[in-house]
Structure formats: C-alpha cells, structure tokens
Amino acid sequence: MNNDEGGTDDEEYRVATVIDRVNTTFEVWQSTAMGCVQCHSHPYDPFKHEEYYKLMAFFNNTRDEDTPSESPVLKFYTPEQQKGVDKVLDWVAKHGNEKQHTTYKNFLQFTEPVYKSHFFKEFKSSVYDDHASVVFWDDGNLIIENAYTNNASLVYLNYRSHYDGTKMTIREKDSNGPILGEFVINKAKKNTTSQFPIRKIDKKTDIYIETQNNAIAKEVNILNLYWIGFLEDMPGKEQPGWANINSTFIEALNADTPTVPILSENPDYMKRTTQVFDRGSFMVKTDTVQPATPESLNECNPDWPKDRLGFSKWIVDKKNPLTARTLVNRVWHQIFGRGLVSTIEDIGSQSEPPTHPALLDWLALRFMNEYNWSVKSLIKEIVMSGTYRQSSESSPEMYQIDPDNELYARGPRIRLGAEQIRDQALAVSGLLSNKMYGPGVMPPQPEGVWETVYNGAKWMESKGEDRYRRGVYTYLKRTSPYPSFLTFDAGSREVCMIRRTPTNTPLQALVTLNDPVYLEASYQLAKNTMIPKDVDASIAVAYKRATLSEIEPTSLQTLKDLYETSLNEFSNNPEAAELFLHFDKNPTPQLSAMTVVTNAIMNLDEFLTKA
Amino acid sequence: MEDIIKRLLKEQLAREAQAKTRRHFIKNCAQGIGGLALSSIFMGCDPLGKPVKKSQVAFSERDLNPLATLAPPFSPKVKSVIYLHMAGAPSQLEMFDYKPALHKLDGQDCPQSLLEGKKFAFIKGTPKLLGPQAEFAQEGESGNWVSNFLPHFKKVIDEVAFLKAVNTDQFNHGPAQLFMHTGSARLGRPSIGSWATYGLGSENQNLPGFVVLTSGGNAPDAGKSVWGSGFLPSVYQGVQCRSKGDPVLYIEDPDGVTRDLKKSTIDAINTINKEEYAKYADPEILARINQYEMAYRMQIAVPEVMNINNEPENIKEMYGVEAGKESFANNCLLARKLVEDGVRFVQLFDWGWDTHGNIREGSVDLGLRNKCREIDRPIAALILDLKQRGLLDETLIVWGGEFGRTPMQENRGNKKMEFLGRDHHGDAFTMWMAGGGIKKGASHGKTDDIGFSGIEGRVSVHDVHATILHLLGFDHEQFTYEFQGRNFRLTDVEGEIIKEILA
Known part of the structure; x- marks a missing residue:
C-alpha cells in the first residue's frame, strides 16, 4: 500500500492504509462490508457514518506513516548480537522500572517512537528529499512541531554525514529559543544512529534544529537526517559499568539485521486525533471522534484499552454476535465450497440468507464454548459429519433440483485452489518438501514474467528442496504474481479477497499440461509407480496414488491406449524421449510414455477436484 | 432501533420478492441458452453417448465458457478496442498542443499564481517556462495541429478526434496509470479491458479475449495491475502475449511431444x-x-x-516492423491481426516517455523525437491498415499517456538540469481516439496560452472511460459488478460521455 514516488502525500497514503485495515478487519472477522460506511451511514445494516471513524480511531494510532523504510520494522538479531541486547535489557531491568524496560526493549526491537524527517517543517537551506531524509546545507534549519523530549538528557539521531565538523544546534521553539544542545557531527558514510547530550526539559514544544559547516561551500549536501528520537534516560547512570552498557546499546542500535514491517502503537504524546471525513473524503475533516465500537453490536468493555488490543478483545468477546459465525461460515465454505451463508464476505441484511441458520448458530456456539476457538476441532466436527461423508455422486435431475447443493443431498465437489493444485501434484509425485517456516521461496517460473521497474529485484530460482515447498511459501509480489497461481484464480492480493471466484479456462489446462513444474511431477509419479512389464498395474497404482481411488476398467483402457500410442511414438523416435525427459540421464521410451499417462492423470477432473 | 428493524424487514421482503422473479427469469433463460450451447458442444463430443434433453440442464453458456460472446445492452459502435498507452507520459506540448505564446515566454519565471497550491513530482521553487521544442503545422482537411516529430501522423490526422484538455488528479506514474486503466488510483479495481471482456466475452474462442503487448524495454510502473481483473473473475484479466519465449505462458508443448x-x-x-x-x-x-x-x-x-513473419512485405514495410524484436511497430501489426481475429481488447504499452530532462533519452527535444519516431509510422500504418480492411469502423483506437507534462522546464533539486525536460502534469494533456463512432477530424477542448490548464472542454479520465464503454454498447452507469456490499462501476460515481467527439 505504501507509495513513495516523488511528490506523493505520505499522510494520504497512511490514511488509505488505515481505511484498508478497518475494511479488511471487518470483512475478515465480522463478514461485514464496513467500506460502505466510510462515505455515509450503511443503507441496510445498522451502522452509522460516524461509527466508521470511531472504529478507525482504534487503528489510527500506529507509528507507520508511509515511509519508504516501511518503519517500524522488527529487527532480527543474530544470537551474537542478541547477547548484547540482552545485556542492555538486563541492566535496565535491574536498575529501572518495568516501564523503562519496555521502552528500551521496544527501541531495540523496532526503533520507535522517533520523529521521522517527513514530519519536519519550515525548511531553510534544507529540503525533505525523496521521502526518506532531510538534506541540510550550511546554515540549514528546520522545525519539529510540538515535540516531546521525554525529559531526556540525550538525543538520538539517525543520519549520514558527508563531512567532518558539522555543528548542530538544537533550540526550544525557534531560532531565537533557548539552546537545548550544541554538538559536532563527524563524517559517517554509513547510515548511523548516535546519541548527543541535550538539556532536560519536560514539556511539549517546537524544536528548532540548525547545521553549520563553514568549511563547506553553500548549497552542498552536508548531512542527511532520517529521524530524531528522545528516549527516556537509561537508568543506573551512577552505577559502575553504565558507560559500557551504553556503548553496547549504541552498538545494538547500529547492528545490521534482517527486518520485517510491523505495527506499533503511538505513545500518548504522539497520539493522533481522528476526525470524521465528510462523505468519505480525506480532504474534508469534520467532528473529532474517540475510539468506539458500533452501537448495534456487543458492548465494548470500558476496562479494555482504547487501542487495537482492546478492539481485538471486543472481536473475540463471546458476546460478539458475528465473529464465531464468520469463522464457522468460512471453514464451512472451505470444506463444502459454499458457506452456510454463501456470501462469506457479508453476513449482514444484504447477504444471501443462511441456508441452515440453526446449524450456523449451533456450530458458532460450540466453536466458542466447547472448542474454545479451536479451528482444528471445528474442522474435525464438520468433516466427521454424515453430511460431509456422503458420496458426491449425483444425477442431472439432482443438479437441476439443487444446483448449488443447498440441501446437502450429496457430498461437496469443488475444484482445488491454486496453491492446492500445485501442492497436490508435488505431493503425489513425492517431490513435496515438508520444510516449514522461514522466508518465501522462488520456485521456477518462465523467464521474463518477473518484471519490476526501478528496484531491480530479481527472481532468484530456489535450489534443492526449496523448489518444492508448499504454495504458501511461494514469494508473492502484488505487481508480479506467481503466474500459475494467478491463472488458477488466486488473485493478486491487492485488496482483501475473502472469496476467490473459481473460473474454468483453457489457460489453466495449459498450466497443468505444459508447465515444467507439472511435467517434473508427472515424471516423478511415473518413475515411482512403474512396475516393470506390468503396464496395467503401473497405471492403476499411479491413478490410485493421485486420486486415492481404484481405477475404473474403462479409464484404465483409455490410459493404456494412451500409453501404447505414446510408447509407439517414443520408440520410433528416441530423440523425442531425450528431449521430453531431458532431466533424466537415460530416458526409456517406457518411462516417457508413462510420464505422458501420469500427466494425463494430473489433468483429470477427478485430480483437480475434491469430491 | 425499532425503526431500523422495521425498515430492514420491509426491504428484506421486497428483496425476496425481487429475487424470486429474477431467479425465475434467469432459470428460464439459462435453459434456453444452455440447451443451445450444449447442442453445439455435444455435436462434437457426445459425452453420454445419447442425446441430451434440453430440460435436463439448467446452466448458461457462460457456465461452460466464461468468454462466450454476449451482446451489449445497447447497439455498439465498435467490436474491439486497441488502446495505445505511452507509459511515462508523453509531452503534449511537443506533439499536439501547439502553444506559440509559450515560445515567447521561454526562459521566463513561471508566474507564482500557477504554482500556488500545486504539487509537482520534482519541480522545486520557481521554475522557468520552456517553449515548445518542436515545430507545428496544421494538417489535413481538419487543419488540426501536429508537430514535425510526427511526420507520418499527418496522413491519418483526419481520421482522429483529439481531446486537448484531459485532466487527471494523479501526478505519479503508478497511481496515474492505474487510474487511467481501472478508474481508481489505488490497486484492486478491474481494468477497462477486463470490464469489456466481462461484459462482451470474446469473438474468438481460440484466443484470449484481452491481450496485452508491451514494448520499450520495460513493463508499466504500476505492474500487471493495469491489466488486472481486480474483483472480477480472473478469467477476464489481460493475457500478456510476449515477443520472447512462449507468446502465451505454457502455450508450447513440452519438447519431444x-x-x-x-x-x-x-x-x-x-x-x-x-x-x-x-x-x-x-x-x-x-x-x-x-x-x-x-x-x-x-x-x-x-x-x-503472433507470427508476423508471414505478413506480406508491403505490410511489414508499412508498419516498419523489426523481425524478432520487441517493438511498438511489431505490436501495432500484432494488434491489427488480433482484432482481425476477433480479440475484444488489445492493450499496448510502450515504455520510455518520461521526459524529465535528467538524461538524454529523457529530454523533450532529443529523446522525445526518437520516441516519436518509434511510434509515428506504426500508428499511421495501423489506422490505414485497419481502414483498408474495413475494420476501422468496428474498432476503436485510443491513444494517450497517464498524464501530460508541465509548460515549465523541470528544475529537479531547484537546479538547472543538463537536458531539456518537463515534469509530470495532470491539469491538461492530450489524448485522441479514432475508429468506429468517432467524429473524424474533430478536436475537443482547449488549454490556456501556455498549456497549463484546460479552459474549454475539460474532460476527466472517467469521461474517457464512459465514452469507450458507450462505443462498446454500455451505459457506464448501469454496467456494474457487486463487490464488498455495493455495486462498482468503472467510472465510480462520475463520468460523462464526450459527445463532442462522437460521429
């Protein structure tokens, strides 16, 4: 959602992100189209316009602000680095209170709260550049409005400094205000976090910052400042060993680590106010609102904090009428291909009515009270039901009477999802890796599909078992999604997609017929199931492994004919076998022919469909 | 609270009544259509080995084939669209929007009144005005203006209707391209080609209904989302046909098969x-x-x-194709072949029009002239070729970028730059359309003396979309898809058909 092209308004995109979070949260957890209420009171469901913004107020106080660094980002220290971090935190725990411990832990983990450079104002001989830092020239200055220094005696700066001897002056209020700090910043090519002494003040005030370096020509970039932070002093300053701990702290702040973007809450002194947007327009703000949940739903316990944590408690409160129904309905949808309320994204007054309202409520209550929200128990309950265990066999008459199987006179029959189709092909061929966790992987995809303008990221094809991991580990980029997933309706995840719309297209057939991933899977399946000199048994075993059912004699005959045709072709043209199974050292016509057969099996409706 | 419940109850009853009638209607229709479709399919394959009674099946042709041809609700003017997008945003001031006054003001400070309250991508402080870097002449019977960067275009200028005062509220490539193709600057909406194939299906079931071709060495900044299907089923997304590798992914049989x-x-x-x-x-x-x-x-x-090698030499010559390369000329010829074969929507993206003046290729005099050379002959050829085949009347060609460029010279970092360039500018830029239903030789809209703002006939991106949908036989206000609890339109809640350019 971030957008950091030249000239975009960070606040506009930050607000868009918050709106997306409100809408997504309600779709995911409450099956409610709250997006409607952004512009006006809900035309059908009992939600008022201002209630949208009261909900938004829960989400509107996170530190992320559409910066290119995607901050705040959680750092992952190496065990060696973590030792230093632990030393600092042990010190703070020993000499300080719990609040100080949390402050230092947060700062070490995700470097917040800090004032980022896009927040600065009134630039003179300084300029906010490319959404990341402020460039200072000689005699450059700026203002940070309404900042709080936390009564700290040190200021933290994150910068790159291009020369030695740059003098920075920090003042209260403006260029004539009392001096808070004066210090010299020396050359640092690498992005650096350092601390400098300041005078303690315990109030909110505008902060004025100025740089001077007379040795450098005018209008030359002397310093890039990324953020400025005021951290409550580290306790135990009078104790022996403080200086050591302090330098360990600075070292940890500058440690090079992998990161992942997270959300973190604003401290009180950085809280944003939330206003109603007139007719949904971010440009026209009206009444100020406080965090609150919609009146027509369960009450929000006044003891819960007015932040995302409190909001999450409200969601999973057993008095919430929507959460358990939403989850039960979604699991039912995944198992039966159709929810008890078929519009799983919306169970409001405009949705399809539930086909079995009592069942939905019964399952929702059991899910909360007996299964203690265990999705696994819920799935077990559903898949062990007589309804689920029915045969999916049907007749045209049954289809005509009940095309969507709303009456459950037969078992479900649904095409597998994009990731499942690939996973299943890998699984039956014995290629699937069971490796769990870790970063995403890049399984093979055709050359030239991965295109990212500007950032130069590359699709580095994974090696070894990483090529064969479950689809959930496949690296995703919204502007260049994994092609075969897209073809099988996975969507590109630009907005929350509660329900994928399954389609049936020739491009899907081309994937499972021709994509090298499926070819390799077919080859492995053929190789693993070949029984020498027994074509019938080989086909039957491969079929059973792929579909978990015995092959019908007519199907066996059809596949055997295909085997004979293929064998004939490959025997007459040994080169074709070598081209076809180029990854095999010594491809026989028999194995090639059996690979054609297993590829056909992997294209059967029975293989692609759960029945 | 009681009121709400009463109202909801009443509406629910009304809705049920409506749903019943609607379901009844669809079922009846579906049997008719489904029966028809099945009989044509079963003629070839006969799945049950016995004739199927029409009454036994209750699904529509769309169930069997989501790209089955559908008739639009209103009488259409065109069957297909070829949309030529110059990604990066071409300078209207060097191509179509002639501003002699800007010549005279060249090098002078831009008036503060124009800068107040405006945001630019890179311009800082007070930039200087930059006169047109091309020479202009009136051409054809219409006497419309075109610059000497486009010498071939004058041959077809009387086929074209100009929009001289298009505006967008986006000034960065990604969001502006999304806006231009999906009606929204943020991700998640279906592109115009997806809407068209969703509404009309495809005329040729052996080809994708919505084909995308790119040239210029890069894909558009907004990525594949500019031809994405958003919340529409993914079958309606654009299929990128490539010049290298398989033209369509996995279209080639494995080696040895x-x-x-x-x-x-x-x-x-x-x-x-x-x-x-x-x-x-x-x-x-x-x-x-x-x-x-x-x-x-x-x-x-x-x-x-996708094979252009078998085209006659005179046609290859006409477009200026370069065999075996990825080029805009090749893509124009492919576009003709695709619409000739019944593809509904062909989207061409040509990259490299972002003339900031930071590099030679990206300058409004040298770089732009080269880019114009790459598109000039192919575009003229495309129009003439479609015309000589009688296809121009049933095809709509749309040309444009995601925004225009400033009358001021870019001064990135508040400094004079090495080459002559212009910054992104959404207030006024030029697009044109040609083909079925378009008033030949028309020119709609006018910009002020320096080309900064539209002063007459201002049209929005939504207006352009409304017009394209109109030509395809849709009322853009009625053509909707329900998602997240409400009906979505390509034109959101705006858009007016630009009648001035319709025949």
Missing part, C-alpha cells in the same frame, strides 16, 4: 472426464472438457496470430 501425441492426451483426458460427468453430473466437468479442447486449439491459434 508432438501435436498428435498432445491430441491423444487431451482425448484420453476428455474421455475419462466424460465418464466422470456421467457419475457426478456436475456441469463444471462439461466446462472442463470444453476448456481442454479450447486449449488444444489455442495452442495452434496463438502462435499463428
């Missing part, structure tokens, strides 16, 4: 799937049988249509 063997494979799959249908009676199986046959035919049709 002959066409005959592929046919035997598909026959075996479909024979077993037919048995499957006898068991489960699930119409999705019939759809799958159909899709596998289509895939087989597509494997022949796509490489055929």
Whole structure:
C-alpha cells in the first residue's frame, strides 16, 4: 500500500492504509462490508457514518506513516548480537522500572517512537528529499512541531554525514529559543544512529534544529537526517559499568539485521486525533471522534484499552454476535465450497440468507464454548459429519433440483485452489518438501514474467528442496504474481479477497499440461509407480496414488491406449524421449510414455477436484 | 432501533420478492441458452453417448465458457478496442498542443499564481517556462495541429478526434496509470479491458479475449495491475502475449511431444472426464472438457496470430516492423491481426516517455523525437491498415499517456538540469481516439496560452472511460459488478460521455 514516488502525500497514503485495515478487519472477522460506511451511514445494516471513524480511531494510532523504510520494522538479531541486547535489557531491568524496560526493549526491537524527517517543517537551506531524509546545507534549519523530549538528557539521531565538523544546534521553539544542545557531527558514510547530550526539559514544544559547516561551500549536501528520537534516560547512570552498557546499546542500535514491517502503537504524546471525513473524503475533516465500537453490536468493555488490543478483545468477546459465525461460515465454505451463508464476505441484511441458520448458530456456539476457538476441532466436527461423508455422486435431475447443493443431498465437489493444485501434484509425485517456516521461496517460473521497474529485484530460482515447498511459501509480489497461481484464480492480493471466484479456462489446462513444474511431477509419479512389464498395474497404482481411488476398467483402457500410442511414438523416435525427459540421464521410451499417462492423470477432473 | 428493524424487514421482503422473479427469469433463460450451447458442444463430443434433453440442464453458456460472446445492452459502435498507452507520459506540448505564446515566454519565471497550491513530482521553487521544442503545422482537411516529430501522423490526422484538455488528479506514474486503466488510483479495481471482456466475452474462442503487448524495454510502473481483473473473475484479466519465449505462458508443448501425441492426451483426458460427468453430473466437468479442447486449439491459434513473419512485405514495410524484436511497430501489426481475429481488447504499452530532462533519452527535444519516431509510422500504418480492411469502423483506437507534462522546464533539486525536460502534469494533456463512432477530424477542448490548464472542454479520465464503454454498447452507469456490499462501476460515481467527439 505504501507509495513513495516523488511528490506523493505520505499522510494520504497512511490514511488509505488505515481505511484498508478497518475494511479488511471487518470483512475478515465480522463478514461485514464496513467500506460502505466510510462515505455515509450503511443503507441496510445498522451502522452509522460516524461509527466508521470511531472504529478507525482504534487503528489510527500506529507509528507507520508511509515511509519508504516501511518503519517500524522488527529487527532480527543474530544470537551474537542478541547477547548484547540482552545485556542492555538486563541492566535496565535491574536498575529501572518495568516501564523503562519496555521502552528500551521496544527501541531495540523496532526503533520507535522517533520523529521521522517527513514530519519536519519550515525548511531553510534544507529540503525533505525523496521521502526518506532531510538534506541540510550550511546554515540549514528546520522545525519539529510540538515535540516531546521525554525529559531526556540525550538525543538520538539517525543520519549520514558527508563531512567532518558539522555543528548542530538544537533550540526550544525557534531560532531565537533557548539552546537545548550544541554538538559536532563527524563524517559517517554509513547510515548511523548516535546519541548527543541535550538539556532536560519536560514539556511539549517546537524544536528548532540548525547545521553549520563553514568549511563547506553553500548549497552542498552536508548531512542527511532520517529521524530524531528522545528516549527516556537509561537508568543506573551512577552505577559502575553504565558507560559500557551504553556503548553496547549504541552498538545494538547500529547492528545490521534482517527486518520485517510491523505495527506499533503511538505513545500518548504522539497520539493522533481522528476526525470524521465528510462523505468519505480525506480532504474534508469534520467532528473529532474517540475510539468506539458500533452501537448495534456487543458492548465494548470500558476496562479494555482504547487501542487495537482492546478492539481485538471486543472481536473475540463471546458476546460478539458475528465473529464465531464468520469463522464457522468460512471453514464451512472451505470444506463444502459454499458457506452456510454463501456470501462469506457479508453476513449482514444484504447477504444471501443462511441456508441452515440453526446449524450456523449451533456450530458458532460450540466453536466458542466447547472448542474454545479451536479451528482444528471445528474442522474435525464438520468433516466427521454424515453430511460431509456422503458420496458426491449425483444425477442431472439432482443438479437441476439443487444446483448449488443447498440441501446437502450429496457430498461437496469443488475444484482445488491454486496453491492446492500445485501442492497436490508435488505431493503425489513425492517431490513435496515438508520444510516449514522461514522466508518465501522462488520456485521456477518462465523467464521474463518477473518484471519490476526501478528496484531491480530479481527472481532468484530456489535450489534443492526449496523448489518444492508448499504454495504458501511461494514469494508473492502484488505487481508480479506467481503466474500459475494467478491463472488458477488466486488473485493478486491487492485488496482483501475473502472469496476467490473459481473460473474454468483453457489457460489453466495449459498450466497443468505444459508447465515444467507439472511435467517434473508427472515424471516423478511415473518413475515411482512403474512396475516393470506390468503396464496395467503401473497405471492403476499411479491413478490410485493421485486420486486415492481404484481405477475404473474403462479409464484404465483409455490410459493404456494412451500409453501404447505414446510408447509407439517414443520408440520410433528416441530423440523425442531425450528431449521430453531431458532431466533424466537415460530416458526409456517406457518411462516417457508413462510420464505422458501420469500427466494425463494430473489433468483429470477427478485430480483437480475434491469430491 | 425499532425503526431500523422495521425498515430492514420491509426491504428484506421486497428483496425476496425481487429475487424470486429474477431467479425465475434467469432459470428460464439459462435453459434456453444452455440447451443451445450444449447442442453445439455435444455435436462434437457426445459425452453420454445419447442425446441430451434440453430440460435436463439448467446452466448458461457462460457456465461452460466464461468468454462466450454476449451482446451489449445497447447497439455498439465498435467490436474491439486497441488502446495505445505511452507509459511515462508523453509531452503534449511537443506533439499536439501547439502553444506559440509559450515560445515567447521561454526562459521566463513561471508566474507564482500557477504554482500556488500545486504539487509537482520534482519541480522545486520557481521554475522557468520552456517553449515548445518542436515545430507545428496544421494538417489535413481538419487543419488540426501536429508537430514535425510526427511526420507520418499527418496522413491519418483526419481520421482522429483529439481531446486537448484531459485532466487527471494523479501526478505519479503508478497511481496515474492505474487510474487511467481501472478508474481508481489505488490497486484492486478491474481494468477497462477486463470490464469489456466481462461484459462482451470474446469473438474468438481460440484466443484470449484481452491481450496485452508491451514494448520499450520495460513493463508499466504500476505492474500487471493495469491489466488486472481486480474483483472480477480472473478469467477476464489481460493475457500478456510476449515477443520472447512462449507468446502465451505454457502455450508450447513440452519438447519431444508432438501435436498428435498432445491430441491423444487431451482425448484420453476428455474421455475419462466424460465418464466422470456421467457419475457426478456436475456441469463444471462439461466446462472442463470444453476448456481442454479450447486449449488444444489455442495452442495452434496463438502462435499463428503472433507470427508476423508471414505478413506480406508491403505490410511489414508499412508498419516498419523489426523481425524478432520487441517493438511498438511489431505490436501495432500484432494488434491489427488480433482484432482481425476477433480479440475484444488489445492493450499496448510502450515504455520510455518520461521526459524529465535528467538524461538524454529523457529530454523533450532529443529523446522525445526518437520516441516519436518509434511510434509515428506504426500508428499511421495501423489506422490505414485497419481502414483498408474495413475494420476501422468496428474498432476503436485510443491513444494517450497517464498524464501530460508541465509548460515549465523541470528544475529537479531547484537546479538547472543538463537536458531539456518537463515534469509530470495532470491539469491538461492530450489524448485522441479514432475508429468506429468517432467524429473524424474533430478536436475537443482547449488549454490556456501556455498549456497549463484546460479552459474549454475539460474532460476527466472517467469521461474517457464512459465514452469507450458507450462505443462498446454500455451505459457506464448501469454496467456494474457487486463487490464488498455495493455495486462498482468503472467510472465510480462520475463520468460523462464526450459527445463532442462522437460521429
């Protein structure tokens, strides 16, 4: 959602992100189209316009602000680095209170709260550049409005400094205000976090910052400042060993680590106010609102904090009428291909009515009270039901009477999802890796599909078992999604997609017929199931492994004919076998022919469909 | 609270009544259409070995084939669209929007009144005005202006209707491209080609209904989302046909597999799937049988249509094609072949129009002239070629970028730059359309003396979309898709048909 092209308004995109979070949260957890209420009171469901913004107020106080660094980002220290971090935190725990411990832990983990450079104002001989830092020239200055220094005696700066001897002056209020700090910043090519002494003040005030370096020509970039932070002093300053701990702290702040973007809450002194947007327009703000949940739903316990944590408690409160129904309905949808309320994204007054309202409520209550929200128990309950265990066999008459199987006179029959189709092909061929966790992987995809303008990221094809991991580990980029997933309706995840719309297209057939991933899977399946000199048994075993059912004699005959045709072709043209199974050292016509057969099996409706 | 409940109850009853009638209606229709479709499919494959009674099936042709041709609600002016997008945003001031006054003001400070409250991507402080870097003349019977950067274009200028005062509220490439193609600057909405194929299906079932071709060495900044299907089913997304590798992903058989063997494979799959249908009676199986046959035919049709080598020499010459390369000229010729074969929507993106003046290629004098050279002959050829085949009347060609460029010279970092360039500018830029239903030689809209703002006939991106949908036979206000609890339109809540350029 971030957008950091030249000239975009960070606040506009930050607000868009918050709106997306409100809408997504309600779709995911409450099956409610709250997006409607952004512009006006809900035309059908009992939600008022201002209630949208009261909900938004829960989400509107996170530190992320559409910066290119995607901050705040959680750092992952190496065990060696973590030792230093632990030393600092042990010190703070020993000499300080719990609040100080949390402050230092947060700062070490995700470097917040800090004032980022896009927040600065009134630039003179300084300029906010490319959404990341402020460039200072000689005699450059700026203002940070309404900042709080936390009564700290040190200021933290994150910068790159291009020369030695740059003098920075920090003042209260403006260029004539009392001096808070004066210090010299020396050359640092690498992005650096350092601390400098300041005078303690315990109030909110505008902060004025100025740089001077007379040795450098005018209008030359002397310093890039990324953020400025005021951290409550580290306790135990009078104790022996403080200086050591302090330098360990600075070292940890500058440690090079992998990161992942997270959300973190604003401290009180950085809280944003939330206003109603007139007719949904971010440009026209009206009444100020406080965090609150919609009146027509369960009450929000006044003891819960007015932040995302409190909001999450409200969601999973057993008095919430929507959460358990939403989850039960979604699991039912995944198992039966159709929810008890078929519009799983919306169970409001405009949705399809539930086909079995009592069942939905019964399952929702059991899910909360007996299964203690265990999705696994819920799935077990559903898949062990007589309804689920029915045969999916049907007749045209049954289809005509009940095309969507709303009456459950037969078992479900649904095409597998994009990731499942690939996973299943890998699984039956014995290629699937069971490796769990870790970063995403890049399984093979055709050359030239991965295109990212500007950032130069590359699709580095994974090696070894990483090529064969479950689809959930496949690296995703919204502007260049994994092609075969897209073809099988996975969507590109630009907005929350509660329900994928399954389609049936020739491009899907081309994937499972021709994509090298499926070819390799077919080859492995053929190789693993070949029984020498027994074509019938080989086909039957491969079929059973792929579909978990015995092959019908007519199907066996059809596949055997295909085997004979293929064998004939490959025997007459040994080169074709070598081209076809180029990854095999010594491809026989028999194995090639059996690979054609297993590829056909992997294209059967029975293989692609759960029945 | 009681009021709400009463109202909800009343509306629910009304809705149920409505749903009943609607369902009744659809069911009746579906039987008719479904029966028709099935009989044509079963003629070839006869899945049950016995005739199927029409009354036994209750699904529509769309269930079997989501790209089945549908008639639009109103009488259409065109069958297909070729949309030529110059990604990066071409300078209207060097191509179509002639501003002699800007010549005289060249080098002077831009008046503060124009800068107040405006945001630019890179311009800082007070920039200087930059006169047109091309020479202009009035051409054709229409006497419309075109610059000497486009010498071939004058041959077709009387076929074209200009929009001289298009505006957008986006000034960065990604969001502006999304806005131009999906009606929204943020991700998640269907592109115009997806809407068209969703509404009309495809005329040729052996080719994708919505084809995308790119040139200029890069894909558009907004990525594949500019031809994405958003919340529409993914079958309606644009299919990128490539110049290198498989023209369509996985269209080529694996090495060593002959066409005959592929046919035997598909026959075996479909024979077993037919048995499957006898068991489960699930119409999705019939759809799958159909899709596998289509895939087989597509494997022949796509490489055929994507091969320009067999075109006559005079046609290749006319477009200026470069064999074996990825070029805008090749893509124009492909676009003609695709619409000729019944593809609904062909989207061309040509990258490299972002003339900031930071590099030689990106300058409004030298770089732009080269880019114009790359598109000038092919575009003229495309219009003339369609015309000589009688296809221009049933095809709409749209030309434009995602925004225009400033009358001021860019001064990135508040400094004079090495080459002459212009910054992004959304207040006023030029687009044009040609083909069926378009008033030949028209020019709508006017910008002020320096080309900063539209002063007459200002049109928005939504207006452009409303007009394209109108020509395809849709009322843009009625053409909706329900998602997240409400009906979505390509034109959101805006858009007016630009009648001034309609024949």
